[in-house]
Amino acid sequence: xxxxKPSTCSGCPLYDKGRGFVTADGTGTNGVLLLGEAxxxxxxxxxxxxxxxxxxxxxxxxxxxxxxxxxxxxxxTVNCQPPNNWLEGAPWEEDxxxxxxxxxxxxxxxxxxxxxxxxxxVALDACLGRKGIEALRGYVYxxxxxxxxxxxxxxxxxxxxxxxQDNLTGVQIYDLQRAIRMARxxxxxxxxxxxxxxxxxxxxxxxxxxxxxxxxxxxxxxxxETPCSGSTLEDDYxxxxxxxxxxxxxxxxxxxxxxxxxxxxxxxxxxxxxxxPFEYVVFWNADFDVPRLQSKGVTIGPKVLDAMWxxxxxxSDLPKHLGFVSTFFTELPEWKSLSGAFPEFYSCRDxxxxxxxxxxxxxxxEREHRFTSFTRHCxxxxxILKTMGRSGVAIDQTKRLAFQAELDxxxxxxxxxxxxxxxxxxxxxxxxxxxxSEASPRLPFGDxxxxxxxxxxxxxxxxxxxxxxxxxxxxxxxxxxxxxxxVPRHHKTQKDTTAKLEIExxxxxxxxxxxxxxxxxxxxxxxxxxxxxxxxxxxxxxHVDPDGRVRVTLTFAPSTGxxxxxxxxxxxxxxxxxxxxxxxxxxxxxxxxxxxELDYKAMQAVIVGYLARDEEFIKAAKLGVHAxxxxxxxxxxxxxxxxINVDAEYAKLPIRAIKSQYPKLYDVCKHVVYLSxxxxxxxxxxxxxxxxxxxxxxxxxxxxxxxxTLGRKVRxxxxxxxxxxxxxxxxxSPFGHRHYFWNVFAWDxxxxxxxxxxxxxxxxxxxxxxxxxxxxxxxIQRVVALDLAKVLRWPIHDSLLIEVSNGDDVIEAVKRxxxxxxxxxxxxxxxxxVSVGTSWGSMTEWRSA
DNA sequence: ACGATCTGCGCT
DNA sequence: AAAGCGCAGATCGT
Numbered sequence: 001x002x003x004x005k006p007s008t009c010s011g012c013p014l015y016d017k018g019r020g021f022v023t024a025d026g027t028g029t030n031g032v033l034l035l036g037e038a039x040x041x042x043x044x045x046x047x048x049x050x051x052x053x054x055x056x057x058x059x060x061x062x063x064x065x066x067x068x069x070x071x072x073x074x075x076x077t078v079n080c081q082p083p084n085n086w087l088e089g090a091p092w093e094e095d096x097x098x099x100x101x102x103x104x105x106x107x108x109x110x111x112x113x114x115x116x117x118x119x120x121x122v123a124l125d126a127c128l129g130r131k132g133i134e135a136l137r138g139y140v141y142x143x144x145x146x147x148x149x150x151x152x153x154x155x156x157x158x159x160x161x162x163x164x165q166d167n168l169t170g171v172q173i174y175d176l177q178r179a180i181r182m183a184r185x186x187x188x189x190x191x192x193x194x195x196x197x198x199x200x201x202x203x204x205x206x207x208x209x210x211x212x213x214x215x216x217x218x219x220x221x222x223x224x225e226t227p228c229s230g231s232t233l234e235d236d237y238x239x240x241x242x243x244x245x246x247x248x249x250x251x252x253x254x255x256x257x258x259x260x261x262x263x264x265x266x267x268x269x270x271x272x273x274x275x276x277p278f279e280y281v282v283f284w285n286a287d288f289d290v291p292r293l294q295s296k297g298v299t300i301g302p303k304v305l306d307a308m309w310x311x312x313x314x315x316s317d318l319p320k321h322l323g324f325v326s327t328f329f330t331e332l333p334e335w336k337s338l339s340g341a342f343p344e345f346y347s348c349r350d351x352x353x354x355x356x357x358x359x360x361x362x363x364x365x366e367r368e369h370r371f372t373s374f375t376r377h378c379x380x381x382x383x384i385l386k387t388m389g390r391s392g393v394a395i396d397q398t399k400r401l402a403f404q405a406e407l408d409x410x411x412x413x414x415x416x417x418x419x420x421x422x423x424x425x426x427x428x429x430x431x432x433x434x435x436x437s438e439a440s441p442r443l444p445f446g447d448x449x450x451x452x453x454x455x456x457x458x459x460x461x462x463x464x465x466x467x468x469x470x471x472x473x474x475x476x477x478x479x480x481x482x483x484x485x486x487v488p489r490h491h492k493t494q495k496d497t498t499a500k501l502e503i504e505x506x507x508x509x510x511x512x513x514x515x516x517x518x519x520x521x522x523x524x525x526x527x528x529x530x531x532x533x534x535x536x537x538x539x540x541x542x543h544v545d546p547d548g549r550v551r552v553t554l555t556f557a558p559s560t561g562x563x564x565x566x567x568x569x570x571x572x573x574x575x576x577x578x579x580x581x582x583x584x585x586x587x588x589x590x591x592x593x594x595x596x597e598l599d600y601k602a603m604q605a606v607i608v609g610y611l612a613r614d615e616e617f618i619k620a621a622k623l624g625v626h627a628x629x630x631x632x633x634x635x636x637x638x639x640x641x642x643x644i645n646v647d648a649e650y651a652k653l654p655i656r657a658i659k660s661q662y663p664k665l666y667d668v669c670k671h672v673v674y675l676s677x678x679x680x681x682x683x684x685x686x687x688x689x690x691x692x693x694x695x696x697x698x699x700x701x702x703x704x705x706x707x708x709t710l711g712r713k714v715r716x717x718x719x720x721x722x723x724x725x726x727x728x729x730x731x732x733s734p735f736g737h738r739h740y741f742w743n744v745f746a747w748d749x750x751x752x753x754x755x756x757x758x759x760x761x762x763x764x765x766x767x768x769x770x771x772x773x774x775x776x777x778x779x780i781q782r783v784v785a786l787d788l789a790k791v792l793r794w795p796i797h798d799s800l801l802i803e804v805s806n807g808d809d810v811i812e813a814v815k816r817x818x819x820x821x822x823x824x825x826x827x828x829x830x831x832x833x834v835s836v837g838t839s840w841g842s843m844t845e846w847r848s849a
Numbered sequence: 850a851c852g853a854t855c856t857g858c859g860c861t
Numbered sequence: 862a863a864a865g866c867g868c869a870g871a872t873c874g875t
Binding site: 471473495497498500523528532562569571572575576604769772797798799 | 855857861
């Protein structure tokens with residue numbers, strides 16, 4: 001039975017609009033009051049808070065705190081359902097909150113909670129009189145809430161987590177556990193001793209103490225403050241111009257720190273501290289601090305450790321700012337809002353928090369035997385990636401300009417055809433006050449080259465029609481509508497889409513329509529030109545340095561453990577299609593040198609076979625897994641006596657025969673193996689490759705054959721991996737990378753059973769990708785150890801681009817290191833294919849002498 | 850004008 | 862309808 005509003009409830013701004021009325025739920029025996037926002041439809045009709053979707057999410061979180069929901073007291077800030085579930089930022093937010101205060105007052109007075117947990121901004125505002133949940137969450141506040149003094153530990157609203165923020169599930173669990181602990185044990189602000197305005201003697205004493213800390217094996221945390229920490233200016237060569245440093249702070253032990261103003265007199269002290277024999281100097285985001293210190297001539301003696309990366313290695317899916325991370329490893333109260341008022345204290349606290357977080361993160365990594373993997377695969381890799389990025393690859397500007405001109409002409413011609421194919425009324429119209437002087441008496445008139453057309457709008461208004469933009473989804477969709485064609489929808493979001501696949505379908509369905517093929521062609525050429533040709537112009541138009549080389553930034557910041565490249569990204573340069581060769585031809589070897597590309601053969605397939613503990617699959621992957629699946633299919637159809645035996649010496653012969661005799665089946669099998677190992681469905685195969693798969697049923701049959709023959713153990717591995725990811729909420733790679741997955745299985749209400757959830761496929765893709773990266777970077781590190789760093793250019797997931805001057809011995813050495821057995825994978829090895837050329841577009845196979 | 854967000858597309 | 866990555870252009874709000 002829905003609750004009836006109390007008769008005393010009058011004057012509520014939601015009285016006419018609001019529905020239902022919720023009362024507090026749960027016993028509150030653990031001393032924690034969870035305060036939500038306002039009831040939704042389910043809550044309003046049942047009269048209880050958190051019983052709908054957000055309630056389901058909250059219950060799962062509460063379960064993981066190992067407490068019963070009933071042990072908490074659960075209430076809402078506003079007690080009836082606002083229109084459209086809109087409260088935060090609504091015109092009635094303030095009035096409705098104030099009106100419902102009377103009920104919060106009563107609930108607090110009756111329960112006398114030890115801790116209140118505001119869930120989201122509305123509740124936070126009600127408790128602390130301020131908003132900003134993302135900055136304040138996880139911290140402990142002592143506050144007086146409605147006449148009752150207690151702790152307040154803010155956390156996210158469950159509905160926020162449901163809206164695509166499921167990586168924060170674990171954070172919410174942690175926040176609630178902290179609230180429970182505070183209710184049980186109480187909270188005391190930790191004592192601290194910061195040297196905020198040091199005299200020369202103070203600094204000297206700090207340096208002496210730091211020296212003994214270095215001898216004990218402690219680390220030194222360092223943090224600089226600058227006037228504008230956000231913006232950085234760099235000149236053409238990547239050096240920082242503007243670097244004013246205000247102060248530098250240090251800490252070598254929890255709860256202690258010193259902040260040293262940046263003055264000429266203090267410079268020597270700062271330099272002295274950074275030369276003490278510490279094992280590491282620790283920064284939070286060293287890429288900000290270290291270059292600025294160096295640009296001032298300060299040198300850092302010890303190795304640099306970036307604690308932010310250590311955090312990223314520990315848990316890659318969470319925010320990385322120190323204020324967020326410190327809630328997990330310190331008892332410090334929130335301090336990030338104090339930078340303006342108390343700069344000395346703020347800076348000390350930054351250094352102290354860095355020390356405390358570093359110790360906490362290191363302890364966790366060591367407990368899980370992942371600390372050495374961090375030093376090897378992040379710390380030691382970083383300078384290598386920086387060197388590779390700086391080496392650069394030469395761009396042939398003559399070839400680039402020729403290709404650019406060719407694309408430009410083609411694009412102009414296609415655009416003219418596009419303008420002819422589109423009715424005038426579909427062009428963007430912009431009204432103008434006055435008639436242009438060159439207007440002719442006949443309307444509309446315009447310029448066929450530019451597509452600009454003068455016109456009169458419906459209201460008799462003068463205006464100009466600009467060309468139809470094939471790059472604008474909005475205008476393309478308007479065209480589809482105008483032609484009476486069904487507008488395709490994105491399968492997940494259900495939004496209108498103009499994706500390539502959908503336009504290809506429309507082109508097929510309406511073969512007489514002139515526009516669709518033109519759009520496809522123009523997009524292809526347009527992307528090529530803007531992303532891959534214009535971008536390689538000399539600076540400042542493009543990315544190419546005055547010496548003719550393009551330099552990139554390589555990073556391992558992506559949450560998957562893979563590598564990425566930036567400014568520009570060298571990893572997505574076209575490789576297939578007719579434009580790929582002229583595009584790659586722009587990338588050339590320096591005079592007297594050769595570009596060499598070393599590709600791991602079938603790397604992901606071999607890794608999947610390893611993970612599935614399937615020797616046969618590994619052998620099949622190395623021989624050619626697609627052809628071997630094809631042999632299973634042919635054997636079923638009695639076109640072959642038996643599937644290829646991967647142990648047979650002559651196995652390569654029938655593989656070649658299948659490739660040449662059944663090219664279509666070979667392609668089909670390629671798609672089946674590839675998509676199936678990532679959790680792809682037969683439906684997807686049919687949609688993406690309509691020519692190869694005449695029906696979904698055919699794709700289903702082939703996947704069935706795959707999973708019952710060659711891929712039997714792979715199927716089992718997928719099943720086991722998902723179970724493991726679901727049970728522990730994360731997966732670890734053999735190289736120490738961990739990725740969290742919060743929704744591997746989800747409740748399918750249609751089929752009334754657990755089904756693959758939104759993270760299932762991420763979980764299947766994680767290990768092959770994370771392993772692939774570490775196999776390659778380990779090889780790169782060995783190449784560096786051979787003093788061959790200078791030949792390294794770009795890592796591209798499963799291949800490595802290098803540049804060598806003469807002789808084949810360097811190629812041989814790099815190949816050997818890449819093919820070396822990998823101890824982390826039980827000495828699994830991968831074979832490498834080498835191609836060589838003077839340009840990236842004309843590489844030929846290379847064989848060792 | 851400028852930044853934030855969305856859409857589409859290249860690669861593995 | 863495997864995934865995540867970075868980039869360019871369009872759109873929308875300020």
